[in-house]
Amino acid sequence: MKETEQPVLRDIVLIGGGHSHVGVLKRFAMKPVPGVRLTLICRDTHTPYSGMLPGYVAGHYSFDECHIDLNNLAEFAGARFYRDQAVGIDRASRRVICRGRPDVPYDLLSVNIGSTPQVTDVPGASDHAVPVKPINGFNQRWLALLERAETHSGPMAIGVVGAGAGGVELTLAMQHRLRNEYRARGKDPDQLSFHLFDQASELLPTHNERVRQAFSDTLKKRNVHIHLGNAVTGVDAGHLRTNSGHSFDLDEVLWVTRAGGPEWLRNTGLALDDGGFIRCRNTLQTETDDAIFAAGDIANVVDHPREKAGVFAVRQGPPLADNLRRAAVGKTPKSFTPQKTWLALISTGDKYAIASKGDRFFMQGRSVWRWKDWIDRRFMKKFNELPAMEESSALPDTAAAQNPEEASQAISAVAMRCGGCGAKVGSTVLSRALGELRPIERDDILVGLHAPDDAAVLTVPPGKAVVHTVDFFRAFIDDPYIFGKVAANHSLGDVFAMGAEAQSATAVATVPYGIESKVEDVVFQMMTGAVEVLNEAGCALVGGHTGEGRELALGFAVNGLIDPEQVMSKGGLKPGDKLILTKAIGTGTLFAAHTRLAARGRWIDTALASMIQSNQEAARCLLRYGAKACTDVTGFGLLGHLVEMTRPSEVDATLDLSAIPVLPGAEETAAAGILSSLQPANIRLRRGIQDQARWVDHPRYPLIFDPQTAGGLLASVPADQAEACVAELRSLGYPLTAVIGEVTEQGDAIEPITLRD
Known part of the structure; x- marks a missing residue:
């Protein structure tokens, strides 16, 4: 974490990790405002870049190539990252109401949460359709759909509701990916069929005629069934109905239209438009409240209405950051005017793309896809390849103080x-x-x-x-x-x-x-x-x-x-007992990597979930299965605590390195040489390992010295009880519980620990 001598005077809270807010975080990281603290509230640690999402669906990008790690970005910016979901705003007390944590106070607030599909307007859609937005939750839904498609036998029909740029691009990306998957598994790709529905009478209505014609030709060539002028009136399991009276048999339905603001915004008292989006002035401040800003899809800048497109959210990042900065120090925010035309780059799923700008410019081809790929990768590099930051030694600055009393307290x-x-x-x-x-x-x-x-x-x-x-x-x-x-x-x-x-x-x-x-x-x-x-x-x-x-x-x-x-004491180990570990190890190396921006956010999420899991039920279970020796694995690491147990018990122990549960990412960070500051002290215990030189290159070796915070329990149980004990521990919510070794008679060697793979 960044440390500073500057006391906090103003809190800016960002709801959502959209394209505008990642720009705000980066801008504040490069030029912090003394006394101003940022807090990001977002339910997901990795936020997708919408421009690369179709390429991810098509199989051209990995997850990490097209997702921004908010955990690392917030750490880089010196911002607090609260992984939760905002469900309300108490404007009277200036607090954000969260789903799973205490309210978060703010002095200035910004909302960048994208849009939410309004599937409740169509009977059955909320139960039987897969919403594409909000896109920060799309990955889980896409992977589930991909798994269903891969295991499906016989013909499969997929429908996409929404024939704008998002729906067309997603349809072609899915078709490309799934047909390739079918071929790879020896299945006939022609068993797949795709249907595109929209109540509008034309494709991509906000794009020029040449773009519409090009995509119409591509869809027909790819045998996508187009149903324009067909408003969807109902969705059932396996069926979709339209206002034309037709019913379509579909195995999957994806929803890429009728997006609006989330329901909870209606209870905030903020002025909203008919779609539930927040009405904003040219400064990106809400019409209702000068202390609240909005950007991206959720914002409707009333003087400059624009299409809901990622390019506008990206462009709003710098002026949003500048106006938050100005408001925090008591200056008047400045107006922002978005561009009237923009470069649109839409892919066809097969590394081919179409470019347009306004009514005149038009290009298509594989070179356009390479151009788009270069632009997208350059954008992502700004947020995923973060430069080292110098520590600030600035003297206390009270510019953000709003009154003399605050300035006095700060000094x-x-x-x-x-x-x-x-x-x-x-x-x-x-x-x-x-x-x-x-x-x-x-x-x-x-x-x-x-x-x-x-x-x-x-x-x-x-x-x-x-x-x-x-x-x-x-x-x-x-x-x-x-x-x-x-x-x-x-x-x-x-x-x-x-x-x-x-x-x-x-x-x-x-x-x-x-x-x-x-x-x-x-x-x-x-x-x-x-x-x-x-x-x-x-x-x-x-x-x-x-x-x-x-x-x-x-x-x-x-x-x-x-x-x-x-x-249960450390001196209760008995020869023949099995050693059981109830949680995975690796918190020391992971959080050392976290401070160096070298850990994936999802690795930190998993580590924290393990650290807040209580050992209470695990201890009760171990007692029921006859455990007499137990310790929690903490600062001395797995090996240190095991050595502590062998000495008073007058026994030796064998550890199976391959059986030890390890947190995701821990082997990677340890292999990179990123280790806890306590690791050198713990590694002195290597003298307790027989033939230790043989194991120093094993990927798990450094992790047995890794200091743990809120680690699991290490216990011994009679061998005939071990299998049943592990099964019950897993059923109690400790899914990574494993037998990791056994207790042996004390031998002639002075080293009590034997390792094996």
């Missing part, structure tokens, strides 16, 4: 800070941030979080022993809500690994200096995530301490209760 935030109790976060800020938290209540908690006392009071039920542990670490991602979840889950791990139930937790947090409203939100977001995890575990948050510091950090002291006869 104070980076001046010489008090130590000791003077470094605590103010009580008013803290009480507001924590006031909405609702930790669970337990009968054995006599004095808890919301009591005025300075310490919690707990009772220990008869027959129980107390387990006590503490963990603390700095943030490794820019999302305080997700960080709070991971920190709480990590801290609970030691309690669960011993077979205990969590009782209470006390938090210790460090929050970066800043003005009160920003500090309050960070504390609230972080502790909301943490309390959700603690509550799910039945663990009551009973108190804590929050202080100021350079970096966001969080930890917990956790109390647990355990039956003294049911303790």
Whole structure:
């Protein structure tokens, strides 16, 4: 993450990862505004570039070649990336309402979410048609359709509703790809048939006559059945009906028309047009609210209406960024006038394309496709090949402050800070941030979080022993809500690994200096995530301490209760037991790569999903299958924790490298030499491996030293119980659980660990 001494004064929140917003992120990355923080809210980590999507469908591009990695781009821009979906805007309190996380406050807001198919207007379409928009969710739908087509036997008919540029280009791309797939599998490609429907009387109505004629000729030559002047009136399973009274038997129906704004925009109070798109002025500010901007397909710039095309969203990126920048520092946004004509490059699926501009210019051929390919690749290179950025050492800048009090707080935030109790976060800020938290209540908690006392009071039920542990670490991602979840889950791990139930937790947090409203939100977001995890575990948050510091950090002291006869300890390994690991490893190398913009966003998504998964049910399952030895795999890595277990148990162990579950991308980043800063300390434990020189070139070798955050459980169970235990763990939601080795008698060698492939 980019670090800065500049306190946050203004929050710009971007809803959606469309073409305009990726331009905003890149522009702010190259020229940040002191005191202005960007937050991107998007449900998908990889956003497609619409210009290359038909080429991807046709099989000419890989997924990564035509998708922008928003995780890396946000990291590059110093922006927070919240992987969630906006479902509302509370304009009165200036907060974005999200589907799965706390509301996100904003000072300025921009919406770039594309359009949504209005399939509900046609009976059956929402259940039986595949919407192409929003395009950021299209890949999953396309892969599912591709799989169905590849496994289909006999004739197959595919219908596309919408004969504009998008529908025509998609039809030809799909036809090219599927016919090639059929040939590759020894199937007759002529079993495929394609139908194109539109209520309009002509193809590509916004393009010139030569373009329309060229595509009409191509479609006919490719035996695509064209049904113009046929409005679709209903879709059933396997059937499509039109207003002409005809019914068509179709195995798949794709919807590329009648797009509009999402329903939730209607509850925002923003002025919308008849299609549900946001009405905007020439500055890209909404007609209703100067603090809210919109761009791309979702915006209707009322003085300059234009076709819904990616070229306009791309061109709106720079003026949108400039006007957000101006508004953030109190300047008046400037008007923007889009071009009246634009270069349209439409492919025919087979590396052939047609170019046009306005009513006069027209070209076609394979050279046009190569031209288009060059333009598209050049565009993608700007966002996927990000240059190294120099760290900024600028002095505090209060240009974004909107009043003298904010400027004073900002100067104070980076001046010489008090130590000791003077470094605590103010009580008013803290009480507001924590006031909405609702930790669970337990009968054995006599004095808890919301009591005025300075310490919690707990009772220990008869027959129980107390387990006590503490963990603390700095943030490794820019999302305080997700960080709070991971920190709480990590801290609970030691309690669960011993077979205990969590009782209470006390938090210790460090929050970066800043003005009160920003500090309050960070504390609230972080502790909301943490309390959700603690509550799910039945663990009551009973108190804590929050202080100021350079970096966001969080930890917990956790109390647990355990039956003294049911303790799983590191010293319980028995010869003949099987070693079970419940989660994949690789978080250390992946997040080291993340800070260097060398990790795919989807790899980080998968790693975070693993890190917020609780070990509670896994520990209970291991106990049921006779586990006596268990530990959570954290900072010392898989090998370090296994060595820790062998020593008190007076046994040796064998690890099967090929059986160890590994997070997606971890082998790639480790092979590139991108390793955690803790790796050198962990790798000293190689002296515990017999014949270790033999294994140093194995792709899994560096990963057994990889430090984990909120890792899985490493446990031993009797050999005759291992298979059933693994099956139940997988059914409980730990799908990568595996037997990764076995416990052996202690041998003569001083090294306790043997590796095998």
